[in-house]
Amino acid sequence: MPQGRVPATGAIVHTAGALGTGQDASVQYVNLVGTDGWLQAQDDATMQRIALPKYTKVLVSPPHLGRVKFRVQEGAHLGRTLSLSEANARMYLGSKSSVQQPARMMVTYGRYVERWISEARGGQPIDQQMATVAINGLTVAVTMNSVWNGLFTPLEPGEYKVLLPDVPHRGNMTRFYRDTEPRLQFDQVWFPIQHGDNSRYVHVGNVSDGCVTVLDLARWADVHEALISHRSPDGRSVATLTVRGTPERPR
């Protein structure tokens, strides 16, 4: 434990110092998240609940009065000091780190399918620009656009960064998919694609607003893990997305 002398009195005092600089601080990672895909921790200064995605790197101080404080080392809350109860810290934080290189995500355009029926959306017919995603040995069907007439368009072929998710996306946009696929989880994790105003995402669902939308609800958890378990060297992105081929319906 660091120590120092108080100049005015000459007394020697022990101090933990600034959080994360003490010798007892340890690097850990968010190893468990809720079914929405996020760990909720408390900002003790504001009493706000802050959401962290899986594998977020944190610098953890020893428990004090039943709580564990830690400093966030990456992502939207970089540098912020948060806390968990001691029991939750034991449960949710751990030693498993992310892979320190971005995942490779390959999208290949396929057919434009008219009248794809979404059971999860009450039998709605949707015109889908289909594609296939390959990532980490997984291959899943995605839709690259479902809303036409100039409102949204499929992503142009090219290379993009898939960014670390910053905040939980609204549950209201995907919660109803659980009615048809009870195994669906982590649906509030939407990965922004670095393009324009970053409003396109890799996410789960049946409707794509020009996003990479994973149609197989049961396999979203695997895609989520393949993405969230990776980090670029700067810690800002999780994957490199390559889009190949040509959409049959471009607009």
Place this chain on the structure above:
Amino acid sequence: MNALKTTWRLATVSIWFAVSVCAAENTEQPHEPLSADTLRILSNIDRRASERTEADKRAADSLNRDGERAYRKGNYRAARTAFSNSYPNFPTAFAYIMTGDSHWRAALQIARSHAASSAMGTNGSRACVMSNEHFPHDLLMDLDQHHEVGLALAAKANGGKLPSEPLVQRASAEAACLRNLGTRYETQPATACVDMDALAACLGAPLLQ
């Protein structure tokens, strides 16, 4: 269950034979029978009605409020996104009608914005901002899954008769006019250019002021 079926049949029959007035052309015409898409969606709504919860309703209400806010600001694309995610949580006539209406207002808004920024052609005409390649299919399928579902739900809640509420009446006239437009463009070549003024005339003033 039988009562539900009877009410439902009444609503369907009522809609089938309802006479709507087209806002643009002001001609009376009989409403088309409900399509297979509309009937499938309505059947799904009925089938899952008992599974809906208060939480589902709260989720839908919250998205409807977002949709209304965006709509009143003229951000029809955002309004469409909110309304279209409301009805899978908890289906309402309002969300279905507003999804269809917002979609075509957004399409019109975007087309006009492109038209305004596109360069004049050598003959003084502007480039076509919406071709007919997908327009009739898109419009007619959208009407079947949004306007028609919303109107049928509104009628069902009103004993099988379309309510006299201005929003519902406006939506009914809008749907009839849009259907006319879509049917007309079905006979046009894919290379034809969609008349944005005709689309605007069908939509008229925003449904929510």
